[in-house]
Amino acid sequence: MRIGMMADTYKPYVSGITTYIDLNKRALEESGHEVYVFTFGDLDYQDNEPRVIRSPGLPLADTGFYLSLRYKTAAKKLLQTMDVVHVHHPFLSGRLALRYCRPKQIPVIFTNHTRYDLYAQARLPLMPVEVSQSMLQAYMPDFCSAVDLVISPSPGMKKVLRQYGVESHIEVVPNGANLKPFHNAQPLPRAEFGFKEDDILLVYAGRIAPEKNIGFLLQSFAGVSKVIPNVYLLIIGGGQKEHEEVLKPLPGELGIQDRVRFTGMIPYDKLPSHLAMCDAFVTASVTEVHPFTVIEAMAAGLPIMGIDSPGVGDSVVDGESGLLSTEDIASYTAKLTYLCLNRDLQKEMGAAARAASEQYSIERTTKIMLGHYNRLTQNTKPIKQSLDEKLMAILEEFLK
Template identity: 40%
Template sequence: MQIGMVTACYLPVVNGVTRMIELYKKYLTAAGHEVTVFTVGEPDEVSDEPDVIRTAGIAVGDTGYYLTIRYNRLARAKMREMDIIHCHHLLMSAEMARRYGRCPIVYTNHTRYDLYTGSHIPLPQAAADAVMRQLWPDLTDNCDVVITPSASVQDVMRAFGVRRPIEVIPNGIELTTFARPGSPHSKQDLGLPDDAIVFTYVGRLSVEKNLDRLVTQFALARDVDRRLHLLIIGGGPQAASLARMISEHDLQDSIHLHGQVHHDKIGNLLTAADAFVTASVTEVHPLTVIEALAAGLPVAAVASPGISDTVIPGRNGLLARQVSGLSAAIVALASQPERLAAMSAAAREDSRQYDIRRTVAQTLALYERLRSERPDLERRKEKILWRWQDRQPLVEQLARLLRPQD
């Protein structure tokens, strides 16, 4: 089968989406399929990885994302040869696949666009929701089936009016990388005391991850238990401001910024930790949480879609109802070593359902079904209009939401 992975960004950009595409490509190729990645990048960017076609685009700041209005000639021609196209972004992905593809199109929703819109654009959440109630259904109409990695986000997408069939296929990881890392680290390797209770966060350092709240909640927990340490692994636009915040609160001795680490090395670092913590409420089905479970780390987090599908309170972690309760969850895990050990064993056991081989098998079954049913033949008869006059109701609603109150 010729499979196209269409994405708004790809390696060397590091995030959960590019990691999933990398894994899909690896395991689908090993199963005998031909996988081509279609993406956008620098005009002179050349990929060392085979079967990656980059169309030149305009950089969106330093985000790693690029914009283009059309794919290059090679990408357009190659996309017409695909048996299945699998899109991984709502913008710069699904519409391109519909325009150039001649086969069924699958779209995986990796992002809480409703929450990201409010985080990254100065809009009230009500205005961001209005935007997504229009865009989410319209843009997913470019596809035949939507995949969501968690059932709770399936509910969110339905609430926002997505019309296409939605199937739940959980994200997967290479379990061995985290369950049995090649070079495990100890607390001493990281310069931490033997009696330290180490919580770790792994991920992008950006505003939607709620890292300022994480630092605040950890500081409250450490006031209760001075053995607590927080290891933050990752890079991103908030790295400098986070370092300043840690310094201003005199937390340099207990919160450690480890910086960006190659993905293959993260499992080694997790062996020095006792638990995982995140304050993010914008997740879909976070790979870093799954990786923590595979490493035997109970998770302290906030109950929210995506997280609640993965973390089972009292079994493999603890969930706070609000971010303000995260400090209590941290203290509760740190103060009960026997319970922590039991949760660690449960975390390893629960992670087995997220084996990437299982994810790929489920996705392949969907591909085969779509190749047989060919819903794209009916979809291609539909006319999708993208004229400003068709967006007048959205514009009027935004105007009402953004108008200053009298």
Template identity: 35%
Template sequence: DVIHTHHPFLLGEVGAHFARSLGLPLVYTFHTQLEKYSHYVPLPQDLVRKAARDYVAAYARKCDCIICPSPSIRGLLDEYGVTCRVEVLQNAIDLKAYREADGTTVRRELNLGPDRVLCIYTGRMGIEKNLHFLLESFQKVHLQHPEAALLLVGDGPLLEELRQKARDLGLADHVLLPGRVPYSRIPSYYAAADLFVMTSTTEVKPLAVLEGMATGLPVVAVDACGTGDTVTPGHDGLLCECDPEAYTAILQTAVSDAALRRRLGQAARQTAENYSLETYTHKLVDLYRELGAVHTGRF
């Protein structure tokens, strides 16, 4: 009754073809700022970024509705010249898995005592995630707070480079990069931590932020798309511009103040309740029904 695609390439084009041939509404969720990943294409970057924008804009013209996973990305679609219906339907997660997570075993496996303040990032180890920036800020914080530790969970092309960077910064014993871990264990890794960190400026609505908040972790992040419309500074996390000194300052504040972390973390857990899969599913099904009724007269 509805064809829903999640990227414009390959299967996205297949979905668009069948939507057109079957006379069905086409829905596309705009998950990724593709132009921010242009560095993976070894061609002139201005050309690649323009091509990415033009391709998304052309794909959007085939759609009956585009779903924005975050309010702040809506303006980017306007810049692309998108004229079809756009609905903001924010990403959601299975809250239960994170509410009930226990990090005791993970801390023991990582040999982290109760006195260590553990900062966690989960996600792709890629240049677009701005992780060199995070390591450099963490080094400055660690000089003042040797009890701090940083855990970067995930795989990607920068993994070995980041491990070397940690060694070069004298942080080999304090920055942990275990690589990919089973997805079923991710909630336990969050639960082992004291705060969630993110310095990426290329997100749309990062699930990792929601997962960390659902586990009761305060978010310490660069204010960008996806964090700025999820985190309320001083309430459930701390945000700043993408500036090394500014980020070091808020990270140091969070690491040094256990009472602040507890207060922000409790509020973060409450914020995460707004992003349940149940709420998301009901809204999505209602949208499908509406589009189906308008497009075909069914439902």
């Protein structure tokens, strides 16, 4: 089967979506399928994998995203030879999927990976919540009804899509992860980082971005560190330079500069051993849909401390594989302190987390997704182009 993955951005940008595409592409290729990634920008980037098709785009500051309303002619023609197309961003890539694939009767699947309402609030704080919500309610229902299948990675995100007004059928298919490196990880020597064996080492891994709520996490950790003298926080990852510049002075302002270590970006194959060195994984993000880093930390045998929200709340069972609190500093700090002080609980929840991670194995989720691909390729019916699609096709021909 020839499968086209369409995304507004891909490597070298690092995100849950790029990780998802990379992992699924590899798994599908190992099963004998041809998988192509269609994206924008980074035309000079040397891909270390085959079949990544890039079209020019206008860079949007240092976000890693590019603006474009069309593919190169060669990319468009190649896309139209796919058996099925899987879209991972609903706006630019989503519209192009409908415009290019519907006339060729190629089934289009859309996975909603992102809480666009909360991202808008984090990235555009001056935009009223009502405006971002009304924009999504105007766009998402029509777009979702135009594709052949809508996928939500978690039950919580399915509820959010219903709140947007989406009435189409939604299948819940978890994001799969390659669990083996995390199950078999050997911890790095703590001494290499200046930590002692009896220290309590917490870890956050992920992008450094406003929507990840890391300021909240640092404020909570400051409260924990006042009670526990040997607790430390390791922050793994990078992101927007502007946000990093705002965030990195915060430990000093909170008086915890000696307790917090920023590692910056590390090679992905080094992440399992970094996680295995730690005692618990912490996150304060409420914008997740199905967080890879949480699943990977669970696979490494770490209990999770998070906020009860779609994504994290779907992955972690409060009191079993970790602890969940409301988005309240006092509540979060109290639960995190309790987890840090109870070594037996850490081990018990870590074992439960490892067992629970099995449901997210890439082997299992790939089989589920392939079932949907096969069903859609067999059942696709001719779809009449809408007026706006016809007009866009005419405009594209004019711009050639």
